[in-house]
Amino acid sequence: MARMTVDSFYCKGCGLCVDACPKDIIRMTVDINEKGYHYAECVDQSKCIACKMCYVICPDVAITVEK
Ligand code: SF4
Ligand code: SF4
Secondary structure, three states, rough: OOOOEOOOOOOEEEHHHHHOOOOOOOEEEEEOOOOEEEEEEEEOOHHHHOOOHHHHHHOOOOOOEOO
């Protein structure tokens, strides 16, 4: 089973990962992080295929993908 997680502290809310995910399972949170940004989160881990598109595109290396 795959699992994608975001370190909210490092996320700057650019949204690139949301657009990159082929399974459309990444959303921006309503909550904000310590820096004042909405951050990304995976809304359905069961659909993650560990393609790492989100990981590759994130400019701040905030994403971890485990398989
Ligand atoms: S690893 Fe792929 S499927 Fe999983 S959240 Fe990232 S982009 Fe989406
Ligand atoms: S690409 Fe990285 S910095 Fe941008 S919203 Fe996604 S996790 Fe946050």
